[in-house]
Amino acid sequence: MLENLFSMKDKVCVVTGGSRGLGRAMAEAYLKAGAARIYITARKADACEQAAAELSGLTDQGDCIAIPCDLSVSEEIARFADTIAEREQAIHVLVNNAGKAWEAPLEQFPEQGWDKVMDLNAKTPFFLTQKLLPLLKAAASAGGDASVINTGSIAGIKGDSLNTFSYATSKAAVHQLTRNMAFALANDKIRVNAIAPGRFHSKMTEVFENNKEVYDAEIKMIPLHRWGHDEDIMGIALLLASRAGGFITGEIITVDGGTTLI
8 A cells, every 4th residue: 555655647737837946846756656647837838848858758657748828817827727628537636836936125116026926826826726626626526636736935934034025925825825725625525735845946046046155044044954955845746646645635834944943
């Protein structure tokens, strides 16, 4: 039994923002654990298709399929969901990972920087999940373990000195959305959880990593004295998507090296 706890055998997964960073790491984890198909999306078509080709080459049993689109636009959310519905009768895992940030001083923070971040980070997960609910319910009713995983952040839990006001607010909204959706979908046997990462090596965080003074100060502050690696996000993503996490719903799980302990 233990060898099957973290298995993704024959499962169909959707990972938004799957061309790089945490999304790509989660897609890789699912493929290597036996998933049949992974659908990834990103705004840049070339990057999305290249990532899908590279991920497909990692295993013999699973495929990664790119559907490039801009999920900050309602029409694109519908197109993305419709495209998947044309190809699949059910999906087992939806990872709402696509996101963006905006940094500006409080006095200068623009309305555009607020709306763009809130739309993609908080609004899109709700409406994409809504659009894909029939496919998630089909997986659950067929005896599958349907799961929605939202990418939150410790920025939505603790305050900091960064001027990313809409990002932090959007991630707090994602956490509450996760709890509400978990309650709403429990009777449908669809589990909903969120991962709240701390600092990970990614394109979004390289500006901090390239500043040695800032980087060294962060490493010293984090209780485990390091940033997160791909393997750190892969493990929790597998837990929440597999039978191993079958009794977990409505949780916001921090993966931050102990940063929120401070």
